Amino acid sequence: xxxxxxxxxxxxxxxxxxxxxxxxxxxxxxxxxxxxxxxxxxxxxxxxxxxxxxxxxxxxxxxxxxxxxxxxxxxxxxxxxxxxxxxxxxxxxxxxxxxxxxxxxxxxxxx
Amino acid sequence: xxxxxxxxxxxxxxxxxxxxxxxxxxxxxxxxxxxxxxxxxxxxxxxxxxxxxxxxxxxxxxxxxxxxxxxxxxxxxxxxxxxxxxxxxxxxxxxxxxxxxxxxxxxxxxx
DNA sequence: TCGATATTTCCAGTATCATCGAATTATTGG
DNA sequence: CCAATAATTCGATGATACTGGAAATATCGA
Numbered sequence: 001x002x003x004x005x006x007x008x009x010x011x012x013x014x015x016x017x018x019x020x021x022x023x024x025x026x027x028x029x030x031x032x033x034x035x036x037x038x039x040x041x042x043x044x045x046x047x048x049x050x051x052x053x054x055x056x057x058x059x060x061x062x063x064x065x066x067x068x069x070x071x072x073x074x075x076x077x078x079x080x081x082x083x084x085x086x087x088x089x090x091x092x093x094x095x096x097x098x099x100x101x102x103x104x105x106x107x108x109x110x111x
Numbered sequence: 112x113x114x115x116x117x118x119x120x121x122x123x124x125x126x127x128x129x130x131x132x133x134x135x136x137x138x139x140x141x142x143x144x145x146x147x148x149x150x151x152x153x154x155x156x157x158x159x160x161x162x163x164x165x166x167x168x169x170x171x172x173x174x175x176x177x178x179x180x181x182x183x184x185x186x187x188x189x190x191x192x193x194x195x196x197x198x199x200x201x202x203x204x205x206x207x208x209x210x211x212x213x214x215x216x217x218x219x220x221x222x
Numbered sequence: 223t224c225g226a227t228a229t230t231t232c233c234a235g236t237a238t239c240a241t242c243g244a245a246t247t248a249t250t251g252g
Numbered sequence: 253c254c255a256a257t258a259a260t261t262c263g264a265t266g267a268t269a270c271t272g273g274a275a276a277t278a279t280c281g282a
Contacts, residue, residue: 011125
C-alpha cells in the first residue's frame with residue numbers, strides 16, 4: 001500500500017461520522033447496507049451522509065453497488081487489511097507493535 | 112482506546128508530513144530524535160515542524176522530553192498499539208481483518 | 223408514463239487546517 | 253550577564269473540509 005493511499009484512508013477514517021459509518025459497515029459484513037439504513041442508524045441528513053460515503057469510497061475503504069433504488073455500501077476488508085498492515089510494518093517497528101526495544105543496531109540512513 | 116482518542120490519532124497521522132515524522136521516530140526507536148534532526152531529515156521549516164510535532168503530541172502519538180537545549184521527540188508505541196488494536200477489533204471484524212463472513216447472527220442494537 | 227422512493231449533486235456558508243517568517247522563550251558556556 | 257543555539261508561539265494568509273436544504277437523477281411499480 002502506497003503512502004498516498006494510506007494518507008487517504010487515514011483521513012477518511014479521521015472523522016467521527018465516517019468512522020461510525022465504517023464501523024457499522026464492518027459489522028454489517030460483506031453484504032453491506034443501503035445508504036438509507038445507514039442514515040437512519042446514525043441519524044445523519046442524507047446529503048451529509050452521501051458526502052461522507054463518497055469520501056470513504058474515494059479512499060477505497062468501501063464499495064458501492066446498486067440494488068434497485070438502493071445503493072448498497074460495504075466495507076472493503078482488503079483495503080482495511082492493507083492499512084493495518086502498513087501501520088503495523090511502518091509505524092510499529094514491525095512485529096505487532098513491539099516497542100522495537102534494543103534494536104540489534106541503529107539503522108543508519110544509507111548515505 | 113476511546114473513539115475520540117482514535118479519531119485524534121487518525122487525523123494526526125493523516126498528513127504527509129506528520130506521517131513521515133512518525134515513521135522517522137518509529138525507526139529512531141525509544142531514544143527518539145531532537146526536533147532539529149527531524150527538521151533536517153525531512154527538510155521542513157522549524158515552525159512548520161513544530162506545528163506538526165505539537166499535533167502528534169496532542170494526539171498522544173509521540174512524547175516530548177528535554178535534553179539541554181534540544182527537545183527530544185519519541186514515538187509512543189503504546190498509543191500506536193492501542194490504535195492498531197482498535198482498528199483491528201472494531202474495523203476489521205475482529206481477527207486479523209478476516210472478512211467476518213457468515214456472522215453467527217446479526218448483532219442487534221440493544222433497544 | 224406517472225408518482226413515489228432512494229440517493230446524489232449543487233451550492234453557499236462556516237469552520238478548521240496548513241504554512242512559514244518574525245518575534246519570543248529556554249538553556250548553555252564563558 | 254551575554255551571546256549563541258534550539259525550539260516554540262504568534263499572526264496573517266490561503267486552502268480544504270463539513271454541513272444541510274433544495275434541486276436533480278435513477279429506479280421501481282402500476
